[in-house]
Amino acid sequence: MIGFSLTDEQRALQELARDFAQNEIAPMAPELDRTGQYPYALLKQAHSLGLLNVTIEEEYGGGGLGWIESSLVGEELAAACAGVTTAANANELALTPLHLAASEEQKRKFISPIAKEGGFAAFCVTEPGAGSDVVSMRTRATKKGSEYILNGTKHFITNGDVAHLLTVFAVTDPEKKHRGLSLFAVPADLPGITRHHMGEKMGHRASDTAEIVFEDVHVPAENLLGQEGDGFRVAMETFDRTRIGIGAAGVGIARAALEASIKFAKERQQFGQPIASFEGVQFMLADMAVKIDTARLAVWFAAWQVDEKLPYAYASAIAKAYGSDVAMQVATDAVQIHGGYGYMADYKVEKYMRDAKLLQIYEGTNQIQRLIVAKALLKEK
Ligand SMILES: Cc1cc2nc3c(=O)[nH]c(=O)nc-3n(C[C@H](O)[C@H](O)[C@H](O)COP(=O)(O)OP(=O)(O)OC[C@H]3O[C@@H](n4cnc5c(N)ncnc54)[C@H](O)[C@@H]3O)c2cc1C
Incomplete structure (x- = not known):
């Protein structure tokens, strides 16, 4: 059975994350980007709202939810600030190996102080x-x-x-x-x-x-x-899950870049009309939307594979590589649509372009993701 509708709980979590991201994170994003200050206060707030450690067991202080929920939260946070998202995701990245390999006693000892008390x-x-x-x-x-x-x-x-x-x-x-x-x-x-x-x-x-x-x-x-001897296996299993979060962050950055581009294209006048009236600009906007919507499907599919306990390494490599490539392409096009203004720090799109780049590099570069995909394709059946 295929379904694309979110449950009431998932929609509520998405709205909670969106409100927090847009009202609390987004206004701080330019200053955090300029100063490089660590967002302690925002992460504390995110923790108290249940937006951190989403997939970690509830009894140790996590959200006890799945990767679909984690992806919904990740997209919203990244649409406001990818830097804050990376700081938030780092906890889940570090706790997932414990979630996968630790004994009950180790989980109580090591996960609880982080997930329950808002540690890092x-x-x-x-x-x-x-x-x-x-x-x-x-x-x-x-x-x-x-x-x-x-x-x-x-x-x-x-x-x-x-x-x-x-x-x-x-x-x-x-x-x-x-x-x-x-x-x-x-x-x-x-x-x-x-x-x-x-x-x-x-x-x-x-x-x-x-x-x-x-x-x-x-x-x-x-x-x-x-x-x-378990280290390599657990590291790879961890990446196969957390990479879905990188894809989700890519969708978030790209979505924000498209929204900024639509607004700018409607406002900016050249040749006596808004630049949104030019087909060349419209096609760029349409291509951005095509990429974002397909990237989100790739992310949700990979997350669903994990949540359904189906094999997910292949799908998660695609979600990571495609989601981050889309973020880079869409953010670059957003700068182009903004013309010279897009190059200036006063407009948000140059930050999206800088932020998108890291998604193609960390948690396994996109070349490594393509190796994972190719290996699966070429495997003897
Ligand atoms: C801001 C930031 C945060 C990070 N956070 C963490 C973290 O929390 N924890 C952690 O452990 N690491 C972290 N990393 C490290 C990150 O995961 C690595 O940078 C990444 O895996 C690439 O490794 P490298 O930088 O050594 O590049 P290299 O492995 O040296 O790669 C250089 C280039 O060669 C290419 N390449 C390498 N091997 C192959 C191959 N077999 N086939 C084709 N191309 C190949 C790569 O794709 C890349 O383009 C972070 C990195 C950054 C920049």
Whole structure:
């Protein structure tokens, strides 16, 4: 059975997210973009409204909802400010490995303080020498008695500087390659951890991006999530879910860019008439809408696959790659429709264009998403 209508609860959540995004986030977005301030107050509000950690179990403080709901919220937040959305999504990204691999006791211990009390978490995979090639990571966790000793450097970590909890992926057995990666819940205040804010970014400036250095950090063995060797599988399963959120953010940015373009095209007069009366502009607006509506379907389909417990890696790679490509294309066209004004910071569309770019890069670049799609296509049946 195929249905595209939202339930009353889903519509109510969408409206709640839209009201909060447009009334609270949108007015702050230009200043956060200019100053790079971390949006503590907005995230606190989002947490109290139930707009954070949407897919994490309710008993540990999450929303207990599905990826459709998470996508609805993500689109609304990103239509107001992608930077705030990235900061918000970072929690779900960091808590999903615990949701997938932690024991009940670990969930109570590590997820609850974040999800119930509005704390922050960060997902730590990427290293200076290991980006797309996750398996080449060098951070080591060496077992010594009842502890693991953690050494290494993670970088480009969203929420890295503000997080209370770090979900850290490290090598426990270098001989076993991807089966030699493990994951740990690491309180961010353990001795031996230093964190540095990484320089200025093109966009998403309201989010925090940090480098984290682990020097002989003693992590209790009970902080190992799942079994030794589970790290790669859990990281990939996490991305297969959270990438849907990147697609949803792409739809949000693109929608905002289209709305701004329609308004501008109706107001801007050239050759004695609004530029919206020119077919060349109308076709651009129509193409933007075609892309946004198809991207939203791709996102909802992938989210539905997860919620229905169907295989979702292929659909989520498409949702991420297509949703973020659409955001980039639509934001670029929005700048074009605005002409010279589109290039100026006073108009919102140049921010949309800067923000869209990151969606094509993080949580697996769009080249990596295409590899996932191609691998599925070429697999022997
Ligand atoms: C603002 C920001 C926030 C981030 N947040 C986090 C976070 O919270 N946690 C975290 O762990 N990481 C995070 N990242 C890291 C992000 O996921 C990586 O930047 C991304 O995976 C790409 O890795 P890389 O930058 O090392 O690029 P590389 O892997 O070096 O890639 C460089 C180029 O080569 C291409 N390429 C690489 N391999 C292939 C291939 N096999 N086939 C075709 N093309 C290929 C890539 O597509 C890309 O175009 C963040 C990054 C940024 C910029």
